Amino acid sequence: MVESQVLTVAQMRAAEQDLIDRGSSVDRLMKLAGDGAAEWVWRLASRRRVTVLCGPGNNGGDGYVIAENLRRRGAEVTVVAPMAPKTDAAKSARSRFGGPVVSDGGKAKGGVLVDCLFGSGLTRPLEPEHALALRDLGKRHEQLIAIDLPSGIESDGGKILNENLPAYDLTLALGAWKYAHWRLPARFRMGELRLVPIGIGHCESAARLIGKPNIGPPASDAHKYTRGLCAVIAGKMAGAALLSSKAAMRAGAGYVKLVSDHSHPSAPAGLVLETGDLDEALAHRRVRAVLIGPGLGRDDEARSKLASVLASKKSAVLDADALHLLDPSQLQRDCSYLATPHDGELEALCRNFAVLAADRAGKALGLAKASGMVVVAKGPDTVVAAPDGTLALAKPAPTWLSTAGTGDILAGIAVSRMATGIPAFEAACEAVWLHGEAARLAGPAFIADDLAHKVADAMAAAL
Ligand SMILES: NC(=O)C1=CN([C@@H]2O[C@H](COP(=O)(O)OP(=O)(O)OC[C@H]3O[C@@H](n4cnc5c(N)ncnc54)[C@H](OP(=O)(O)O)[C@@H]3O)[C@@H](O)[C@H]2O)[C@@H](O)CC1
Numbered sequence: 013m014v015e016s017q018v019l020t021v022a023q024m025r026a027a028e029q030d031l032i033d034r035g036s037s038v039d040r041l042m043k044l045a046g047d048g049a050a051e052w053v054w055r056l057a058s059r060r061r062v063t064v065l066c067g068p069g070n071n072g073g074d075g076y077v078i079a080e081n082l083r084r085r086g087a088e089v090t091v092v093a094p095m096a097p098k099t100d101a102a103k104s105a106r107s108r109f110g111g112p113v114v115s116d117g118g119k120a121k122g123g124v125l126v127d128c129l130f131g132s133g134l135t136r137p138l139e140p141e142h143a144l145a146l147r148d149l150g151k152r153h154e155q156l157i158a159i160d161l162p163s164g165i166e167s168d169g170g171k172i173l174n175e176n177l178p179a180y181d182l183t184l185a186l187g188a189w190k191y192a193h194w195r196l197p198a199r200f201r202m203g204e205l206r207l208v209p210i211g212i213g214h215c216e217s218a219a220r221l222i223g224k225p226n227i228g229p230p231a232s233d234a235h236k237y238t239r240g241l242c243a244v245i246a247g248k249m250a251g252a253a254l255l256s257s258k259a260a261m262r263a264g265a266g267y268v269k270l271v272s273d274h275s276h277p278s279a280p281a282g283l284v285l286e287t288g289d290l291d292e293a294l295a296h297r298r299v300r301a302v303l304i305g306p307g308l309g310r311d312d313e314a315r316s317k318l319a320s321v322l323a324s325k326k327s328a329v330l331d332a333d334a335l336h337l338l339d340p341s342q343l344q345r346d347c348s349y350l351a352t353p354h355d356g357e358l359e360a361l362c363r364n365f366a367v368l369a370a371d372r373a374g375k376a377l378g379l380a381k382a383s384g385m386v387v388v389a390k391g392p393d394t395v396v397a398a399p400d401g402t403l404a405l406a407k408p409a410p411t412w413l414s415t416a417g418t419g420d421i422l423a424g425i426a427v428s429r430m431a432t433g434i435p436a437f438e439a440a441c442e443a444v445w446l447h448g449e450a451a452r453l454a455g456p457a458f459i460a461d462d463l464a465h466k467v468a469d470a471m472a473a474a475l
């Protein structure tokens with residue numbers, strides 16, 4: 013879906029060029045973007061005075077279009093332009109603005125500040141005088157709207173390039189989402205996010221935002237084995253695997269087995285405990301997906317359990333300790349693997365698979381390519397990467413997830429989705445969404461056990 017694609021600056025430029033090649037023009041796209049954005053500014057301003065801060069590029073050009081649109085509706089609007097327009101489209105938009113333009117924003121104040129200083133073309137930190145002007149104007153206005161991106165943010169990485177820049181109430185993404193709209197730390201400076209369409213089409217290589225999956229109830233002739241049997245392998249700290257199992261039982265699989273050397277007096281009655289030989293348990297033809305890692309430990313016994321899982325050639329979710337123990341040569345060809353590392357585990361895996369990249373998305377993509385595994389790089393801005401270079405970005409999930417054991421729940425959901433027979437990348441995206449939704453439904457201050465129970469409600473939301 014076009015609305016869920018997330019583009020790099022290079023992809024955005026190619027998409028714009030594509031529209032121009034089909035008969036549009038930069039001026040026409042700027043008019044569409046500016047008029048679309050002006051609609052939001054008009055609503056938010058509701059007759060308050062508006063200041064539009066315009067830079068030299070096409071982001072500034074959008075600003076002049078917005079200002080003229082508002083002026084024609086009768087709004088009191090001033091443009092502050094510390095730099096003259098440089099691009100042809102911006103110069104022409106400037107020439108069509110019939111209101112006042114000042115170069116020094118020293119006296120400007122009002123209801124709404126519209127930031128059109130720089131957008132996706134920003135290549136370096138703001139000059140000190142521009143950063144200062146933005147900061148001061150920000151303080152003298154009641155509400156701040158960023159056009160395309162807040163100025164001072166790097167579009168592809170989501171880095172904030174200057175200190176003490178203002179936080180915004182609303183950011184209007186023009187044409188398509190950019191990475192910065194969903195990456196930290198940029199995301200949390202942007203306030204509400206809205207997309208202004210300008211006719212950008214489907215981009216084959218774009219990343220996508222993870223949205224609500226369409227799961228549906230079991231088929232009318234379903235039985236527990238057709239829905240999928242998954243095995244969760246317990247290790248030293250058996251509680252973690254039990255948490256994963258509880259989540260797996262609620263995430264779609266028809267049958268969940270906990271393969272454990274421990275007794276589990278508090279295990280739900282519906283969870284099948286298997287205490288026998290691990291290789292035998294794995295060899296069972298009905299086992300469609302296996303989870304190993306939560307609470308596994310890192311001793312010889314843990315190593316041997318991981319070796320058994322990988323030798324079984326079953327589809328597997330690898331989490332926690334399994335990611336530290338993993339030897340690249342153990343991964344089997346033509347097997348489906350899903351790894352769920354947090355940042356520390358991702359670092360260890362990247363060392364192990366000789367992957368060099370600067371940020372989480374780059375590391376996840378590099379690792380997926382080097383290992384053949386689907387990689388869910390977990391954190392406040394989780395990404396999912398596939399070996400073929402497909403990337404999906406999660407929307408922010410509740411920060412209450414930052415509590416022990418929530419990763420075990422994610423791994424349990426993932427193995428359950430995989431056991432239903434869907435491809436690992438889809439299973440990963442569904443698991444990330446269900447995990448975030450369960451957290452939303454659990455409310456504040458939940459613990460991992462509460463989260464496991466909410467997985468069924470998250471499934472209900474996706475039916
Ligand atoms: N293309 C289209 O069809 C459409 C584009 N649209 C809009 O265009 C925006 C992208 O426009 P853009 O590429 O002109 O970049 P923008 O962010 O305005 O300005 C950057 C310019 O300033 C410069 N510069 C960079 N960093 C700097 C710094 N720190 N301090 C000083 N200067 C700096 C840099 O030039 P440089 O100095 O590096 O040569 C660059 O040229 C996009 O976000 C959207 O709003 C929409 O209208 C829809 C149609």
Ligand SMILES: Nc1ncnc2c1ncn2[C@@H]1O[C@H](COP(=O)(O)OP(=O)(O)O)[C@@H](O)[C@H]1O
Binds near residue numbers: 332392415
């Ligand atoms: N600040 C946060 N905002 C949103 N999600 C978070 C945040 N911190 C952690 N999470 C999520 O919580 C889970 C934590 O997993 P993990 O670190 O493996 O914990 P554990 O090992 O204790 O189970 C991950 O899914 C991660 O994405």
Ligand SMILES: [K+]
Binds near residue numbers: 161
């Ligand atoms: K901007």
